[in-house]
Amino acid sequence: MYEIVHKETLSHNVKLIEVSAPAVVKKTKPGQFVIIRIHEKGERFPITIADSNPVKGTLTLIYAEVGKSSSLLGKMKVGESILNLAGPLGNPTKIKNYGKILCVGGGVMVGALLLQLRALKNAGNEIITIVGARNKDHLILVDEIKKVSNKTYLATDDGSEGYLGIDFLSDILKENKFDHVFTIGPTSMQKIVSEMTNNYHIPTTVNLFPIMVDGTGMCGACRVTIGNTTRFACVHGPDFDGHQVDFDELISRMRFYNPNEKIAMVLYDGR
Amino acid sequence: MVAKKSQIEMPRQDPSSRIKNFDEVATGYSTEMALEEASRCLNCPKPQCVKGCPVEVPIPEFIKLVKEGNYLEAAKKIKEKNALPAICGRVCPQEDQCQKNCILGIRGDPIAIGRLERFASDYERKYSTIQNQEIPHTGGKAAVVGTGPAGLTVAADLAKLGHKVTIFESLHIAGGVLMYGIPEFRLPKAIVQNEVEYIKSLGVEIRLDSTVGMLATIQEIFNEGYDSIFIGSGAGLPNFLLIPGENLKGVYSANEFLIRTNLMKAYKFPEYDTPIRVGKKVGVIGAGNVAMDSARCALRLGAERSYIIYRRSRDEMPARIEEVENAEEEGIHFEFLTNPIRFIGNSRGYLEKVECIHMKLSEPDSSGRRHPEPISRSEFMIELDTAIIAIGQSPNPIIQQTTEGLEATRHGTIVVNENTMETKIPGVFAGGDVVSGAATVISAMGAGRIAAKSMHQYILSKIGSSQ
Numbered sequence: 013m014y015e016i017v018h019k020e021t022l023s024h025n026v027k028l029i030e031v032s033a034p035a036v037v038k039k040t041k042p043g044q045f046v047i048i049r050i051h052e053k054g055e056r057f058p059i060t061i062a063d064s065n066p067v068k069g070t071l072t073l074i075y076a077e078v079g080k081s082s083s084l085l086g087k088m089k090v091g092e093s094i095l096n097l098a099g100p101l102g103n104p105t106k107i108k109n110y111g112k113i114l115c116v117g118g119g120v121m122v123g124a125l126l127l128q129l130r131a132l133k134n135a136g137n138e139i140i141t142i143v144g145a146r147n148k149d150h151l152i153l154v155d156e157i158k159k160v161s162n163k164t165y166l167a168t169d170d171g172s173e174g175y176l177g178i179d180f181l182s183d184i185l186k187e188n189k190f191d192h193v194f195t196i197g198p199t200s201m202q203k204i205v206s207e208m209t210n211n212y213h214i215p216t217t218v219n220l221f222p223i224m225v226d227g228t229g230m231c232g233a234c235r236v237t238i239g240n241t242t243r244f245a246c247v248h249g250p251d252f253d254g255h256q257v258d259f260d261e262l263i264s265r266m267r268f269y270n271p272n273e274k275i276a277m278v279l280y281d282g283r
Numbered sequence: 284m285v286a287k288k289s290q291i292e293m294p295r296q297d298p299s300s301r302i303k304n305f306d307e308v309a310t311g312y313s314t315e316m317a318l319e320e321a322s323r324c325l326n327c328p329k330p331q332c333v334k335g336c337p338v339e340v341p342i343p344e345f346i347k348l349v350k351e352g353n354y355l356e357a358a359k360k361i362k363e364k365n366a367l368p369a370i371c372g373r374v375c376p377q378e379d380q381c382q383k384n385c386i387l388g389i390r391g392d393p394i395a396i397g398r399l400e401r402f403a404s405d406y407e408r409k410y411s412t413i414q415n416q417e418i419p420h421t422g423g424k425a426a427v428v429g430t431g432p433a434g435l436t437v438a439a440d441l442a443k444l445g446h447k448v449t450i451f452e453s454l455h456i457a458g459g460v461l462m463y464g465i466p467e468f469r470l471p472k473a474i475v476q477n478e479v480e481y482i483k484s485l486g487v488e489i490r491l492d493s494t495v496g497m498l499a500t501i502q503e504i505f506n507e508g509y510d511s512i513f514i515g516s517g518a519g520l521p522n523f524l525l526i527p528g529e530n531l532k533g534v535y536s537a538n539e540f541l542i543r544t545n546l547m548k549a550y551k552f553p554e555y556d557t558p559i560r561v562g563k564k565v566g567v568i569g570a571g572n573v574a575m576d577s578a579r580c581a582l583r584l585g586a587e588r589s590y591i592i593y594r595r596s597r598d599e600m601p602a603r604i605e606e607v608e609n610a611e612e613e614g615i616h617f618e619f620l621t622n623p624i625r626f627i628g629n630s631r632g633y634l635e636k637v638e639c640i641h642m643k644l645s646e647p648d649s650s651g652r653r654h655p656e657p658i659s660r661s662e663f664m665i666e667l668d669t670a671i672i673a674i675g676q677s678p679n680p681i682i683q684q685t686t687e688g689l690e691a692t693r694h695g696t697i698v699v700n701e702n703t704m705e706t707k708i709p710g711v712f713a714g715g716d717v718v719s720g721a722a723t724v725i726s727a728m729g730a731g732r733i734a735a736k737s738m739h740q741y742i743l744s745k746i747g748s749s750q
């Protein structure tokens with residue numbers, strides 16, 4: 013059992029929790045994830061680790077309440093415990109001094125981005141960061157991101173804060189000479205970023221989160237096409253070369269269970 | 284008295300009703316049936332049956348106890364050598380092992396050893412409760428990776444010898460393939476958990492959610508103070524066909540299909556949260572136990588037509604005969620000498636059909652094996668909404684990749700000394716599917732038995748020399 017020791021609301025349906033998992037914390041590195049199961053009849057689902065605190069022995073997880081499982085997690089209170097939490101899983105992000113880098117994060121994954129940024133900063137990189145969200149209210153952790161970035165841009169889908177959309181990225185790519193780009197967040201955003209950086213031939217690392225069940229290479233639900241080969245995101249990734257990913261296939265596969273999720277949601281809260 | 288020629292039939296759910304539920308197909312002998320079957324045993328002075336058992340269950344002794352009506356004693360007798368009898372009685376290929384050697388088999392049916400084993404252990408589960416056992420402690424500490432039959436056997440054997448045992452399991456529940464692979468209708472999960480409880484009653488600690496290699500490496504487990512480690516991580520990595528269209532929506536690995544169905548109980552969605560999608564026409568590629576289980580699950584999940592697509596012929600099918608018969612009774616269609624060459628989807632990325640080619644078997648090669656060869660221009664289509672790839676599993680590489688000095692073959696199996704099951708790292712032992720490649724429950728247990736013996740010696744000499 014893994015106790016929730018702290019909880020806060022970051023934006024209207026985005027929650028942050030700190031979960032006690034000292035053994036997992038000891039091994040956690042940026043870019044990795046955990047698989048959790050909330051109750052006896054619950055499903056296993058992955059959440060990217062947003063931070064870890066070795067002193068308190070806690071993991072920070074940030075998630076949006078979108079389906080039944082994340083909504084159930086959202087209802088849990090401080091002092092209650094998550095039934096199962098396995099991790100850290102997946103390969104850590106490769107941290108080194110790349111030189112000048114661009115990091116593009118969106119949605120709830122901005123938490124995981126922050127963890128990567130701190131490590132990349134410590135490794136000596138010059139960092140320009142773009143943080144995106146649906147709208148102003150959904151932008152999270154902006155101050156923390158600014159602290160570790162040399163320059164930070166904000167962007168929203170509706171233009172309510174910062175730039176409108178992601179098109180301005182091409183100007184940034186034109187004006188700067190980046191040695192590497194990292195992107196983490198909604199798959200459609202990672203796709204666009206990878207397409208743009210491909211035009212400028214800048215090596216780009218994406219962090220994928222397809223449907224997963226075990227998270228240890230047993231089921232193949234998480235398979236993605238990288239170049240001409242099939243890879244399992246949980247054990248070969250989740251970081252991949254963004255220019256090699258078949259994003260359309262990935263996005264299509266991620267929707268496979270949408271009808272079932274709708275049923276679960278309707279039965280859960282009538283939505 | 285002359286023994287009857289034929290076995291007492293196993294009562295089973297009728298095919299037309301059982302394909303609508305996940306309840307156990309074979310419902311088990313009644314006391315009368317068990318007594319009658321046991322009375323056929325000749326109690327040979329030189330029993331051959333035991334020689335066919337990888338864990339040397341004292342077969343004639345336990346059958347004698349059943350004959351005498353001492354069912355609890357019979358169960359205890361089996362447990363002297365086999366920690367998981369209710370499981371083995373259900374899923375072991377007895378026809379190729381103990382029963383193959385039975386003298387009665389020459390003139391009629393061999394004794395139904397598996398069914399009697401199941402009867403005795405089911406009786407015990409019903410009429411007695413598990414009690415924690417006090418075993419004098421040697422001071423030795425062993426770690427086991429994986430709660431499949433190999434790991435559970437090692438844990439039980441070492442615990443009985445007085446060592447403190449901790450098992451590390453990656454999943455959220457113990458049992459390995461017994462929980463995530465073999466379906467409820469062949470092996471009820473409550474029975475597996477009961478056997479796990481028995482192992483715990485011997486003092487074994489099970490740590491779930493603990494993926495060795497990620498949460499802690501083999502070296503880090505040694506650093507925690509364990510004297511010896513057993514790796515029983517199984518063969519959980521699904522093989523794919525590597526043909527076009529394999530990532531279409533509707534194409535599953537058998538592992539994913541079975542994990543969702545059995546481990547996560549997707550057949551009870553939405554009561555359980557894990558979903559599964561099964562179309563009207565389901566094709567399973569392969570013909571082993573895993574394929575039979577997948578095809579039979581698909582029927583129960585609502586498929587109207589469920590195929591086994593196999594590139595060799597009926598005679599080469601690796602599945603147990605009993606399971607093939609069950610599958611046929613349930614109306615599974617078999618497409619023999621048929622090999623898929625590509626999956627074809629619609630514009631929205633959903634599977635629609637599979638293109639196959641007819642095969643023929645070559646003349647036997649020097650080893651006597653006949654290879655399937657495509658017959659040119661014999662391509663044809665099978666319409667499918669769901670395809671399940673069940674062409675085998677390889678060992679999961681996480682431990683091999685994170686353990687320096689551990690030698691693995693190019694198939695990913697761990698290299699051991701077969702007499703001791705010791706790996707290239709002193710004190711680290713391995714067995715079961717991770718060493719043999721995907722095999723059987725009982726062979727995993729047999730390997731565990733050997734490993735436990737060697738680990739016992741290793742631990743004793745280690746703690747002896749440090750005192």
Ligand SMILES: Cc1cc2nc3c(=O)[nH]c(=O)nc-3n(C[C@H](O)[C@H](O)[C@H](O)COP(=O)(O)OP(=O)(O)OC[C@H]3O[C@@H](n4cnc5c(N)ncnc54)[C@H](O)[C@@H]3O)c2cc1C
Nearest residue numbers: 429431432433453459460464495516517715716722723724
């Ligand atoms: C669908 C199916 C049907 C089958 N039917 C039969 C049958 O009828 N009869 C028969 O005899 N055999 C059958 N088999 C084969 C049999 O189940 C296996 O041979 C047997 O379970 C192997 O046992 P094992 O202990 O080696 O591994 P497994 O049972 O695979 O157990 C390995 C365990 O290790 C865990 N693990 C893996 N990696 C790690 C890690 N890094 N850290 C911690 N834990 C880890 C896994 O989660 C798993 O719980 C079947 C197999 C399948 C898949």
Ligand code: FES
Nearest residue numbers: 227229231232246
């Ligand atoms: S989640 Fe099952 S193999 Fe990756």
